[in-house]
Amino acid sequence: MALTKDVILEALRQVALPDGGDLITRDLVRALALVEGEVRFVIEVADAAMAERFAAVPAAAEAVLAALPGVQKVNVVLTAARGAPTLKVGRHPTAQPAGPQPVAGIKSIIAIGSGKGGVGKSTVTANLAVALARAGRRVGLLDADIYGPSQPLMMGEHRKPASPDGKTMIPVQAHGVTMMSLGLLVAPGKAVAWRGPMLMGALQQMLGQVAWGELDVLLVDLPPGTGDVQMTLSQRTRLTGAIVVSTPQDVALIDARKAIDMFNTLHTPVLGLIENMSHFTCPNCGHESHIFGHGGVAAEAQNLGLPLLAQLPIDLETRLAGDAGRPVALGDGVMADAFAQLAAGLVRGGMA
Numbered sequence: 001m002a003l004t005k006d007v008i009l010e011a012l013r014q015v016a017l018p019d020g021g022d023l024i025t026r027d028l029v030r031a032l033a034l035v036e037g038e039v040r041f042v043i044e045v046a047d048a049a050m051a052e053r054f055a056a057v058p059a060a061a062e063a064v065l066a067a068l069p070g071v072q073k074v075n076v077v078l079t080a081a082r083g084a085p086t087l088k089v090g091r092h093p094t095a096q097p098a099g100p101q102p103v104a105g106i107k108s109i110i111a112i113g114s115g116k117g118g119v120g121k122s123t124v125t126a127n128l129a130v131a132l133a134r135a136g137r138r139v140g141l142l143d144a145d146i147y148g149p150s151q152p153l154m155m156g157e158h159r160k161p162a163s164p165d166g167k168t169m170i171p172v173q174a175h176g177v178t179m180m181s182l183g184l185l186v187a188p189g190k191a192v193a194w195r196g197p198m199l200m201g202a203l204q205q206m207l208g209q210v211a212w213g214e215l216d217v218l219l220v221d222l223p224p225g226t227g228d229v230q231m232t233l234s235q236r237t238r239l240t241g242a243i244v245v246s247t248p249q250d251v252a253l254i255d256a257r258k259a260i261d262m263f264n265t266l267h268t269p270v271l272g273l274i275e276n277m278s279h280f281t282c283p284n285c286g287h288e289s290h291i292f293g294h295g296g297v298a299a300e301a302q303n304l305g306l307p308l309l310a311q312l313p314i315d316l317e318t319r320l321a322g323d324a325g326r327p328v329a330l331g332d333g334v335m336a337d338a339f340a341q342l343a344a345g346l347v348r349g350g351m352a
């Protein structure tokens with residue numbers, strides 16, 4: 001039997017809970033994602049006391065899922081809605097207004113997604129944010145990748161956001177960009193142990209309770225795949241559109257297509273595709289190699305009638321600059337020019 005979300009949900013019915021019932025009948029599973037054999041989800045319980053009673057549940061769930069054919073890795077996070085000691089944020093969102101809502105003060109919100117992990121979505125987002133700021137736009141960057149927030153590293157900013165009134169968080173500033181990341185609220189490397197605000201509430205709080213100020217554009221770095229975070233964002237927040245990043249190889253494209261389908265289903269306009277790691281030019285001899293294949297994203301964009309916004313090469317400096325917290329778009333050179341052009345295109349199109 002093929003591994004699907006339904007198979008996983010069915011298996012989770014076997015996980016008995018300390019105070020009766022199972023994870024599914026009690027509706028405690030959130031943000032279930034299945035990405036290349038890796039299952040990720042959040043168990044969301046009411047409060048810290050319940051979280052303590054449930055301490056053994058993630059391991060039990062992992063054991064049940066690990067036995068399913070096709071499961072390579074399981075990543076379960078236990079979060080509590082109330083009583084989180086370390087975070088100022090933490091309220092479950094109250095009654096939801098109907099339909100996607102704008103965020104006060106923010107003119108345009110663009111989600112950056114990918115189907116597959118590791119295709120360079122965060123790198124593109126950080127560099128695009130910097131390039132837009134260099135073009136004089138007021139830019140925000142929200143890192144919504146709950147499982148692996150990488151913007152603090154890429155933007156070189158790890159300070160905890162201040163919350164003078166205990167309700168609103170003041171975002172940090174990095175390279176001219178106003179930034180907020182779940183990674184700033186947890187110790188480095190501890191993202192998976194993040195507990196506290198309910199997951200979906202946290203995302204809404206990042207949008208609504210962060211003092212973004214007036215922004216021309218907010219870029220949202222989504223987790224890879226097509227899970228609840230993407231859906232919640234599209235359903236609750238009025239997005240200008242989404243950009244999908246992919247490498248040219250088939251496995252990445254298959255997943256990119258799923259991400260595009262999801263945005264279509266959610267009525268979020270797909271503004272275009274970006275092909276990352278599209279080729280590699282040898283610095284010694286100038287020979288061009290197509291390590292992940294060639295032109296796959298361009299062909300896909302043409303098939304779907306979507307704009308191809310950029311084709312970015314594999315570039316050592318881009319990787320080093322990302323690791324060093326100074327995005328390559330801050331400098332001069334081929335990559336900085338490519339990001340400047342991408343930014344200029346979005347500004348010309350009235351999207352940023």
Ligand SMILES: Nc1ncnc2c1ncn2[C@@H]1O[C@H](COP(=O)(O)OP(=O)(O)OP(=O)(O)O)[C@@H](O)[C@H]1O
Nearest residue numbers: 117118119120121122123224313314315318319322
């Ligand atoms: N064009 C590029 N040239 C060289 N290295 C790149 C390029 N784009 C991304 N990388 C590197 O590839 C790695 C993965 O990139 P990144 O973290 O941006 O991917 P992602 O799609 O956001 O991943 P995740 O799924 O973990 O969120 C990083 O080390 C990054 O520096």
